[in-house]
Amino acid sequence: xxxxxxxxxxxxxxxxxxxxxxxxxxxxxxxxxxxxxxxxxxxxxxxxxxxxxxxxxxxxxxxxxxxxxxxxxxxxxxxxxxxxxxxxxxxxxxxxxxxxxxxxxxx
Amino acid sequence: xxxxxxxxxxxxxxxxxxxxxxxxxxxxxxxxxxxxxxxxxxxxxxxxxxxxxxxxxxxxxxxxxxxxxxxxxxxxxxxxxxxxxxxxxxxxxxxxxxxxxxxxxxxxxxxxxxxxxxxxx
Numbered sequence: 370x371x372x373x374x375x376x377x378x379x380x381x382x383x384x385x386x387x388x389x390x391x392x393x394x395x396x397x398x399x400x401x402x403x404x405x406x407x408x409x410x411x412x413x414x415x416x417x418x419x420x421x422x423x424x425x426x427x428x429x430x431x432x433x434x435x436x437x438x439x440x441x442x443x444x445x446x447x448x449x450x451x452x453x454x455x456x457x458x459x460x461x462x463x464x465x466x467x468x469x470x471x472x473x474x475x476x
Numbered sequence: 477x478x479x480x481x482x483x484x485x486x487x488x489x490x491x492x493x494x495x496x497x498x499x500x501x502x503x504x505x506x507x508x509x510x511x512x513x514x515x516x517x518x519x520x521x522x523x524x525x526x527x528x529x530x531x532x533x534x535x536x537x538x539x540x541x542x543x544x545x546x547x548x549x550x551x552x553x554x555x556x557x558x559x560x561x562x563x564x565x566x567x568x569x570x571x572x573x574x575x576x577x578x579x580x581x582x583x584x585x586x587x588x589x590x591x592x593x594x595x596x597x
Contacts, residue, residue, distance in 0.1 A: 403583040405521075412571055412587035413513075413521065424585065456521055460582045464537045467521045 371395050371459050375468035381476040386447045390471045392440045392457035401461035402440045404433055407470075408453045416455075417442060447473075478502040478586040480572045485591030492562050492595070498555040498572030498588055506530065506550040509575035511584060512557050514568035517592075524570070525557065526581040535581055540566075562595045569593075 372395040382388045392402065400420040405413035415424045417433035420440060430445040444451055452475055457468040484496040496512070511526040525546040526535045534546050545558040555572055569592050573584035 407521075412590055413584075414587070415583060415585045418576070418583050418585075458521075458583065463535055463581055465523045465581050465583075467523075470520050 370464055371398060371462050371466050373457055373459055373466050373468040375455075375457055375471050377471060378469065379472045379474060381474050382447055383476045384447055384449055388444050388447055388473065390442045390455055390457075390473075392435075392442070392468050394438045394440070394459055397437045398459040398461040400436055401459055402433070402435065403458045403460060404431075404442045405456045405458065406451075406453045407456065413456065478574060480574065480586055480588035482570065482572045482588040482591040485570065485593045487594045487596065488562055489597055490563060490595055493558070493560045494562065494593060496557040496559065496570055496572075496591060496593070500553045500555065500572075500574070503574070503586075505548075505553040507578055509577055509579060509581065510548060510555045511573045511575055511581060512546065512555075513571045513573050513584065513587075515571070515590075516568045522568075523581065526575065527555070528580065529578040533579060559593070562593075564595050567593060567595045 374393045402420045404417040407413040416427050416431050421433045432443050434441050454470045454472045456470050479501045481499045509528050512524040527546045531548050547556045569590040571590045572588040574586040575582050
């Protein structure tokens with residue numbers, strides 16, 4: 370199975386900060402990486418698909434980049450509602466596998 | 477508006493069986509693959525199974541092959557997961573999720589609220 374490794378596991382930041390989360394695949398998954406946000410007690414919410422495409426309804430402060438094995442989720446100006454856990458997922462190979470998650474917490 | 481509503485989660489003894497259901501509305505159900513994704517409380521996400529829109533193709537993570545069976549009833553807009561021989565490691569919140577493609581697992585743009593399955597004596 371493809372292993373997806375996120376870093377950091379925890380990220381402390383303040384409102385207004387620009388933050389980035391990285392995800393590395395154990396082998397190339399081309400552009401088949403998706404990013405989800407999950408808040409406590411809630412289902413995940415799709416933010417970015419195909420590495421860089423913004424899901425409908427998601428604020429434009431979220432962006433994604435990368436190809437092959439290295440991918441990044443960036444939040445350009447952190448808002449209070451963005452404190453949550455973020456997961457990357459590859460969908461090129463079956464089984465689709467997730468990263469272990471990055472918890473974005475308030476500094 | 478897409479809505480997915482899971483039901484059927486419960487406390488079950490090891491070796492027992494359970495069937496989860498997911499009622500879908502707000503989209504053309506038969507046009508999309510549907511999946512189950514689980515999450516051990518406090519842990520990460522794990523894809524479990526996918527069924528194609530027409531129901532002819534199914535996919536499973538290795539750890540549940542031969543143990544779980546995914547199915548759907550397109551006439552009722554319902555998705556199911558039959559879980560047999562349950563083990564403690566199957567304890568998780570199970571989410572029903574809508575794929576973005578009709579035939580194979582991809583990514584998921586709508587999720588249910590989740591249903592908790594607890595396997596314990």
